[in-house]
Amino acid sequence: xxxSVGLGFFYVMLVFILLNCVAGLLLMxxxxxxxxxxxxxxxxxxxxxxxxxxxxxxxxPHPYMRQVYQLLDALEAQDLRNSDGTLxxxxxxxxxxxxxxxxxxxxxxxxxxxxxxxxxxxxxxKTLHPRPLSVTVTLHSLTSSEGxxxxxxxxEERPLTLDQRPSSGYDVFDVSAILAVKxxxxxxxxxxxxDESGSLVLHEALTQSLYCLNxxxxxxxxxxxxxxxxxxx
Numbered sequence: 111x112x113x114s115v116g117l118g119f120f121y122v123m124l125v126f127i128l129l130n131c132v133a134g135l136l137l138m139x140x141x142x143x144x145x146x147x148x149x150x151x152x153x154x155x156x157x158x159x160x161x162x163x164x165x166x167x168x169x170x171p172h173p174y175m176r177q178v179y180q181l182l183d184a185l186e187a188q189d190l191r192n193s194d195g196t197l198x199x200x201x202x203x204x205x206x207x208x209x210x211x212x213x214x215x216x217x218x219x220x221x222x223x224x225x226x227x228x229x230x231x232x233x234x235x236k237t238l239h240p241r242p243l244s245v246t247v248t249l250h251s252l253t254s255s256e257g258x259x260x261x262x263x264x265x266e267e268r269p270l271t272l273d274q275r276p277s278s279g280y281d282v283f284d285v286s287a288i289l290a291v292k293x294x295x296x297x298x299x300x301x302x303x304x305d306e307s308g309s310l311v312l313h314e315a316l317t318q319s320l321y322c323l324n325x326x327x328x329x330x331x332x333x334x335x336x337x338x339x340x341x342x343x
């Protein structure tokens with residue numbers, strides 16, 4: 111009788127010990143899974159953070175485009191009935207072909223929407239002259255269509271005050287005439303200057319001195335295209 115009770119107690123203790131071992135193993139496994147999940151979640155969060163930062167940097171709009179979007183929103187808010195969802199495209203500058211001379215600002219427009227009717231060349235003036243000084247600037251263009259380059263007649267000629275910036279902060283040129291070339295693959299622009307005496311100024315050096323031309327910077331040259339006429343900021 112005593113032996114039976116002793117054996118019964120032994121088996122109960124054995125089962126209890128085995129259950130504790132199993133519970134301990136399960137707890138350790140869960141802790142391991144939790145650590146794995148924690149590391150996985152951390153990796154996912156870091157990856158999302160990297161993607162978010164990268165996307166934000168890549169998608170950061172040109173400061174001039176922010177002004178365009180704000181003006182379009184204001185115009186649509188004023189007259190919702192006539193809002194046609196004005197389509198706007200913008201292109202940042204690229205490296206030009208090797209066969210052309212230096213001093214041109216190039217844009218790849220192979221993705222240009224064929225319904226565009228207006229175009230602006232937007233340049234940020236990084237340098238102001240310390241004294242009142244003006245030159246006459248003439249804007250020329252080179253267009254590439256199906257591999258053939260052709261130079262246009264001057265697109266615009268106007269005085270440029272070198273000690274002041276326009277209210278928008280940018281020198282904006284109407285270049286809508288380039289849209290007459292179809293299909294348009296590549297377009298380049300060159301600024302040529304004459305001083306008050308009519309003498310030609312070294313255009314390449316002056317353009318590099320006056321404007322921010324660094325590709326990849328927030329204030330790099332911009333080509334803006336509109337489905338309607340260009341906006342005047």
